[in-house]
Amino acid sequence: MKSSITTFLVFLNLISSAQIAFEGNGEPVDSLNTHYGQNYLVLDPVSERMAFTQDRSGLSDSFMDAETINGRGVILFTDWLDTPGMVSPIGFSEGWIYFNKVIRELGVYRGGIFRTRSATMQPERVDIPFFKNKAPVQSGHISKDGKYMIISMESNHTYGVEDLYVIERKYDGSWEKAKNLGSQLNTKFQEVTPFLAEDNKTLFFASNRPGGQGSFDLYYTVRQDNSWRNWSAPINLGSQINTTGAETSFVYNDGDKWAYYVSSQDSDAYGDIMKISFKEQIEEDTTEIASTPIVEVKLEENDKILLKVIDAKTEQVLPAELINGNERRIGANGIFEIDSLSGDEIEIKSMGYLPKVILLDDQLKPGENPIALSSIAKGSVITLDHVLFHRGTSDMVDASKKELNLVVEVMNDNPDIKILLKGHTDNTGDPVKNIQLSEARVKTVKEYIISQGISAYRVSGKGYGGNQPIASNETEETRKLNRRVEFEVVED
Structure with missing residues (x-):
């Protein structure tokens, strides 16, 4: 235990003005932790209740239970380790508890979003158009005002494994389809356990991207506009929280003394619920934000994007073929001009090389973008x-x-x-x-x-x-x- 108290200050002077401070280091919440694993923590924004998933061995039809621990209401979602699939809470809204559920059918994982009343524990599916999760895990958070769900899942056209998506609630109470939060936030690694602050702009999440202190670290970012695809560069929450193990599920309620999260000192071991002394100032968002669809971006002449196909070792330019659906283009000089960011996946091929699939999105920049292909010559x-x-x-x-x-x-x-x-x-x-x-x-x-x-x-x-x-x-x-x-x- 350190004898002195250190303070980590974060100033966000972007769209949302915020000041966040942690004092000291995280400490376990012994009353909540058991020899079972605790994961996927969420808080009720209007009461003392919390919900999390607890790993158990055995078989049962029970998926949740309500308890009182040290005067705090606790909703336990049970993840039976011997049963394929999982459940994890998303959050509390208007008397409902929203949660993720993943099952395995015919060798394929299928995810969905459900809700239930804690008094009845009768789940009903939330209708999300074209919702598809192919991973055995799914996590998320519903905003305090109930307007948005941020979901971590592996769907079509992900940048890596689990990506973060937003699902917006329409004025009639129904939900839009899930939209990927974009390449400024999502990586080829895993982005999981999102938490959206009450300003609906400041987003906390866990990721195993390079640069962290452990297998999963906690980060925050701030949304820059209404597209949900323009974010500030994610910033690591630092060594007061993150360790050489895995930290996930950072959550707090506005004005509370404590923030909570889940920590595991071994990436394959069970997690414990932790708390850390916390002060924050984030203004609640009261504006109505209209849904902004993702549309094809046409490029001006000066912003033309060039794909330059090269050998990964020698950087020699390669004659290549670009395949986009039924369209095929030959680039004898290894150069392809892209005039729009359509979001399509395209394939780049060259004889004697392993093909590569890339996404026509905002990761591509004006000017030359090298596409490095690996040779398949003997010994490669x-x-x-x-x-x-x-x-x-x-x-x-x-x-x-x-x-x-x-x-x-x-x-x-x-x-x-x-x-x-x-x-x-x-x-x-x-x-x-x-x-x-x-x-x-x-x-x-x-x-x-x-x-x-x-x-x-x-x-x-x-x-x-x-x-x-x-x-x-x-x-x-x-x-x-x-x-x-x-x-x-x-x-x-």
Whole structure:
């Protein structure tokens, strides 16, 4: 325990004027923590109630229970570990408790949003047009005024694994379809457990993006306009909260002394509810914000975007093909001009290289944007950056199939190619278990490639555990680089 008290000050002088201060460090809320895992914490903005998910072993039809702990009302959502799927609270609004529910049917995860009254515990589905979550987890938060839900899920056209989406409530009480919060906020990594402050602009969330102190760190950002896609650069909440473990589910009520969050010192272990002394000044948003649809952005002549296809190692310009649906364009000089940011996914191909899929969005800047392709010549080793697995398991994240489909495509285009899949972990934990986990993950990838029609004799695999690092294992940021799946071209 530190003898002196440190204070972390954050000044937000953007659209929303805010002053946030933490005093001291986080401490566990012993009355709420058990030997079970606590996760996905939310608070009732008009009472002392809170809700969170508690991991349990066993089988039961019960999904929630109401208790009183030290005078505080607690709604427990039970995540039965032996049952595929999960539940997690979203928040309280107008007497309802909103929550996420994910089930597994016919080998596919399906997510939905529900609500119930705590007195009846009779859930009803909330109708969200075209709602689709493909991940086994789903988290979120409903704003204090009930106008917005921020949901973390893996849907179509995500930037990585779980992305953050906004769902806006219409004046008749129904809900709009979910809109991605954009590339300024979402990354190829996971953005989870969002919390929207009462100004409806300041957003807190957890992410395992590079640069954090642990496996998941807590960040905040501020919305800059009504599009919900323009955000200030996310800022880490700092070492008073974030540790080398995993911190998620940051929440507070306006004017309260304490902010709460969930912390786990091992990314695969159970979480504890923590609290930290907290002061804030964020003005409540009373303006009516109209829904702003995402539309195709036409570019002026001076803002033209050029895609320049190059070799990832030599940076030599490559003749290439651009595929957008049924449209195919040949770029003999390796240059493609983009005249609109349509949000479409396009594929870039060049003979003898692994194709790449990119999104026509605001990540592309005026002028030349290099698109680096990896050679598939014999001896080439290519890291599959977007082939990811759920924590501590060999269960592949569904979005990984997009990159593996490119591997399948290049093997179909080049029928003589044979590849060796390589699985790697960092050096934390039991070395034997790390090798076993990396071998299991390689097996999962191999089985998927074979299931797409590639002959088994063309695909071999091996797990190396943490024996072949490509970066230091001293920090979490560099350890993440060592957790990877590669393939080596052993015959072309």
